Amino acid sequence: MQPSNGTATTSLWSKVAVITDLFAFPLRTSHYLELVNPLWSTHKLQARIERVWDETKDARTITLKPGLNWRGHRAGQHVRVGIPVEGMHYTRTYTISSSAEREEQDGCFTITVKAIADGRISRHIVRNLKVGDYLPIGLPQGDFYLPDAQPVKPLFITAGSGITPARSMITSLIARERLPDSVHIHYAPHEFDMIFGQELRQLAQQYPRYTLHEVHTHALGDEQEKRRQCYFNEEQLSRLCPDWREREVYACGPPALLDAVKQLFEQAGRFRYVHTERFRAAFAEVPKDAVGGLVRFAQSDIAVQADHQTPLLRVAEDAGMNPPHGCRMGICHTCNTTLVSGCVRDLRTGKIINEAGSIVQTCVCAAAGDCELNQ
Ligand code: FES
Structure with missing residues (x-):
């Protein structure tokens, strides 16, 4: 078609x-x-x-x-x-x-x-x-894409399945015969874990303008401390991509990687050249004294005990409900419901919601004590 x-x-x-x-x-x-x-x-x-x-x-x-x-x-x-x-x-x-x-x-x-x-x-x-x-299916959405006016020099930073948008962009650029000088740093536990590994390695050989650096995070050993040495940092970035200050960044991967990328580029005064795509919402740290509670879904007449960090959408699904939802990361508002009584916490900001009638995005809110939802 x-x-x-x-x-x-x-x-x-x-x-x-x-x-x-x-x-x-x-x-x-x-x-x-x-x-x-x-x-x-x-x-x-x-x-x-x-x-x-x-x-x-x-x-x-x-x-x-x-x-x-x-x-x-x-x-x-x-x-x-x-x-x-x-x-x-x-x-x-x-x-x-x-x-x-x-x-x-x-x-x-x-x-x-x-x-x-x-x-x-x-x-x-x-x-x-x-x-x-x-x-x-829905229609394609999102603003994580290359501008029509081609970026001068893209730097793709990806990890795990975060490689999927980069693969789409790189193969699109090649198909349009508009591949610019591009550097791609990808993190995977081992060589064999890299999704599209074989294809992208071949492209890197075939197209000198596409440089691929694989970082295997378990290369030094499986212990957390050894893995951490392989994680994204300034020294590593400067070694793999010395001209990173001149590039437009497209990063996709777990929250820790994206936070580290944003922080480094912010410190370097390059924040506006960073584009990120998240698979899940970034959650704030939950206070140590946070508690869950009994969650009652009023319309379904279901009540279940929930902890302080499991999103209420997941709590409802685990209880056998089929609540409406979409993105599961606080963007589309399909999961919105209202608070009948009690208290919930917005996991992104840590903000407590306790006013009856308030909108609750169940995919990014958790119980903060007993609560009742109009669902
Ligand atoms: S499912 Fe999209 S905002 Fe909750």
Whole structure:
């Protein structure tokens, strides 16, 4: 599907649907078309899994063919994906790992998911999703992408699955034959843990303008202290990328890495040249005397004990509820509910919310004593 053709097809179809909807009432034509091919429906957006590919022992790339309403992404953007698991519906957000130009070839894009130890959904995606499954998806979103006016010299700093937007950007630049002098520093425990390792090493050999530095954080040993020596720091940065003060930074990875990058560039007066993409919200340190409490979900008539740091969204899901949610990091507000009584803490700021009727973003708030939510 060429994006331009896809847009034309969608617009033509919209005009036809105005007429055919009269005969389909009380449903819409799109509901009947969905029965023939879910990708033809226009009242909701779905994607079919075309291929699954294991990148490492715990990371899998999934190729998705989106439906008619899809619009092309910009390299670096993310997409929301609905995951049905045992009768529950979950939503997760993943960066699109393929280039924007890939969609112009076969109408598909990819997401690359790493199974994390306590991530039941990521483990389900990596182990159980199969070719032919249909998943509800959102439209591409996010402002973590290269500007149209090309950055002079990008410096990509990534770790773990944070490599996905960088891979999308680098392969997009190559596909457009606009690859500038680019340096990429990537952190992975071992060489074999690096997602897209083989591909990016080959690109680095093929394109002298793309320099890849791999930092293997377990190279000196598995102990925390030895690993710490391999973490991002100024000496290491200056050694791997001596001209870092002249570059525009695109960083994606765990909060500790992003905080360290921001701090260093802030000290160097280069803060405005740093662009970061987070997979989860940055949480403030929880006070030592913080306590959880009994959380009551009023509409569901469910009450469960919760600790002081587990987001209430997770508490609700663990209690068997299926509350609305999207980004799970405090951006989209899909998870908003109101406080009926009691006290919760915003984990990002540490701020206590205790006024009845206040909005509570359940994905970034935890119990701070007993509380009742209008959910
Ligand atoms: S799920 Fe997006 S703000 Fe909570």
